[in-house]
Amino acid sequence: MDFVEALAYLDDHASYDKTGRIDSPSTEVIEAYCAALGDPQHAAPVIHVTGTNGKGSTVQIISRLLAASGLTVGTYTSPHLERINERIKRNGEPISDDDLAEQISAIAELEPVVGLRPSYFEAMTAAAFRWFADVAVDVMVIEVGILGRWDATNVVNAQVAVVTNIGMDHNEFAGPTLVHIATEKAGIIKAGSAAVVGETRPDLVAIFAGAGGASMLVQEDDFGVESNALAVGGRMLDLRTPTTIYTDVFLPLNGWYQGTNAAVALTAVETFFAAPLSEDVVTEGMAAVTVPGRFEVLGRQPLTIIDGAHNPVGADTCAEVFFGDFDPEGRRVLVVGTLRAPVEMLAALRADEFDIVFACTAPSPRGVPAAEVAAAARTLGCDNVAMFDTVEEACTRAMAYADGDDAVLVTGSLYTAGAARPVLQRFTN
Secondary structure (H helix, E strand, O other), X not given: OOHHHHHHHHHHOOOHHHHOOOOOOOOHHHHHHHHHOOOHHHOOOEEEEEOOOOHHHHHHHHXXXXXXXXXXXXXXXXXXOOOHHHHEEEOOEEOOHHHHHHHHHHHHHHHHHHOOOOOHHHHHHHHHHHHHHHOOOOEEEEEOOOOOOOOHHHHOOOOEEEEOOOOOOOOOOXXXXXXXXXXXXXXXXXXXXXXXXXXXXXXXXXHHHOOOOOEEEEEOOOEEEEEEEEEOOEEEEEEEOOOOXXXXXXXOOOOOHHHHHHHHXXXXXXXXXXXXXXXXXXXXXXXXXXXXXXXXXXXXXXXXXXXXXXXXXXXXXXXXXXXXXXXXXXXXXXXXXOOOOHHHHHHHOOHHHOOEEEEEOOOOOOOOOHHHHHHHHHHOOOOOEEXXXXXXXXXXXXXHHOOOOOEEEEEOOHHHHHHHHHHHHHHHO
C-alpha cells in the first residue's frame, strides 16, 4: 500500500468525518486492533489531554517542553490543518508519507483478522501507537478526539491526565449540561493518573476529583498565571506551578488564553517529571512552540489572521482577541465557514461588527452551505455579505478587497483555516 492507497483506505473508513455521527460509542474496536498489534499504546508513558478548547495548543506546549528536556516525544493530534501527516509527529516532525502508508497498511491487513471495521480515527490512532512503538519514543502526548471516555485514544493508561476546560460542545454525544460533558471527559483519568485540571468551577472540579485518579492539581488553587501581558509576537508570562514561579516566559502565541494553556502544560510536565524544570528548558521549550491555525498571523498589510475556532466558546474568544489585542484601524473583513449552528457561531464572532462578511462552505461533508452562513449573517444585522462556494474563492476575493490598513480574519472551523492557509500565504509571503 502506497501513500495514495493509504489515504483512499482511510477515506473509505471515514464515518464521523462525513456524517458527524458515532453510532455506538465504544473502545471495543480500537482495543481489538491494539491487542493484535501487541498493545503499542503501552510502549511508553503517556500524557493524555482532553478539554473543550485549548487542547491543541496545550499538547504542543507539553511536547516542546518535553523535547527541550531531552526526551524523544511522540505527539498525536486531530484534526490536521493541511496534511494528514501533521497528526502524528516525532519531536515536532510529521510522519513521512512512506511511514504513514506502512502503518495504515498494517492496520488494513489486520482488518480481516480482527473481524471489526475500524473508523478513520480508529485506524489513525492505532497507526500512531504502532509508529511510536516502532521509533521508540520516550513519551507519548495524546490529544483526545471527542470528549474522552469512549474516545479511541482512551486505551492508554495516562501517567498524567490533563483537562484544559469544559464548555458546551459535542452535545450530540454528551449533555445537556456541563456536568455531563465533564463526566465524559473525566473518563481519561485512570487509577494511576495524576490529573491536571484547568477547569475552575467547583461543581465541575468535583467531577474530576471523583474520577479516581492518584492525585489532582487544579488551576488557581495549585497553579496559575500570575502575569499575562501582550508582547510582540505573543505573550509575556509569569507562571506559577506547585513548585516554582517562572517569570518572564515568552510564548510566541497570540491570545490571552494561551497563558492559561501554558500554565496547564507546564504543570503537566512538572507532574510527569515529579520535579520543577530548569529555566533554560522552559525558555527553550516555550520559544519553540508553534500552533498553525490557532490565531495565526500570516501577514501584516493587510493584517491577515486564521483561527480554527469551531464552537461558540472558541469563536467568542477569537473575537475578543481580534477586537481587543489587535483592534484593527481599517476595514474589518470576516471570512467564515463552519460545521455547526451558523447563527450561534456568527453571533459569537461579532459578525455585525465587521465591515463585510464573506460566507463560504467549509471543506467538509459536514460543512454548512455558504447560503445558510450568509443568511445567518444577515439575520444578525450584517449589511454587506458576499457568498462563495469555496474557502479558496472567498479568501481570494477578501484579499483583493482589503488594502494595507484593513484586517482579514478567516475562521469558523479548522477545516476552513486549513483550506485558507495556503491561499493566504500566496498573498502574504
